Amino acid sequence: MSASIIPVIAIDGPSGSGKGTIASLLARHLGWSLLDSGAIYRLVALAAEYHQIPLDQEAKLSELAAGLDVRFIPATEQSPANILLEGQSVTDCIRTEQVGAGASKVAALPQVRAALLQRQRDFRQTPGLIADGRDMGTVVFPDAPLKIFLTASAEERARRRYLQLKDKSPDVTLTSLLGEINARDARDTQRAIAPLVAAPDALSLDSTSLSIDQVLKYILDAAIQRNLCAERQV
């Protein structure tokens, strides 16, 4: 099947809006592949730290991005998903706010984005792909038959992140997380290349007061309406 007719559900939005959570639930529910594009930018930032490349050295970073030695091992019934960078498991350490901030910086560099474009498109495999990020619907898969722009207020996103991190990182505070979320939003929306913006044909969904199940149902209903999948109970 030609790649362009393999269906993609593109989910874009700011940090903490719930894209990753919803994308992995949808992928499992539909039996489709999953692209966590933010993880790829996070891996570049972490690899830059390993190789001591400053985050403003565009040429070196794009070379690093082009040759990134990474393996995404999907979750199974027995074990959770795992990400290997240069053979080492980095599944948890790429999730810190520090690595997220680094990812947001390298992601503003055009040569780095260009180096990662085809690697992301290669995830488009039968029977379908759920892709989450900032530019899935605008740049990477502009022909996706379903595009969702998922948002939530910055305060709610900081609250969600706080609940997620407080046990692993007792030093985090709601105030510091809100500051980091606002800084990352500003960088991701204001950059010159592939800024975070809703595609003109995206469905916008504000999840501030919606549960994870409500968001999942909304997207599945939209997918069923477009004949991307058969009607199934969540």
Ligand SMILES: Nc1ncnc2c1ncn2[C@@H]1O[C@H](COP(=O)(O)OP(=O)(O)OP(=O)(O)O)[C@@H](O)[C@H]1O
């Ligand atoms: N609708 C929701 N209601 C309550 N909590 C939610 C909701 N959606 C997601 N969460 C929780 O919010 C946290 C952040 O979600 P998630 O990591 O999926 O966001 P994200 O948009 O992928 O963020 P990032 O872009 O930084 O990776 C998780 O702990 C998740 O369980």
Ligand SMILES: Nc1ccn([C@H]2C[C@H](O)[C@@H](COP(=O)(O)O)O2)c(=O)n1
């Ligand atoms: N398609 C993408 C995905 C991610 N980024 C950048 C911007 C984010 O701040 C950073 C980390 O992403 P997250 O894991 O928090 O989703 O990576 C991007 O520019 N484009």
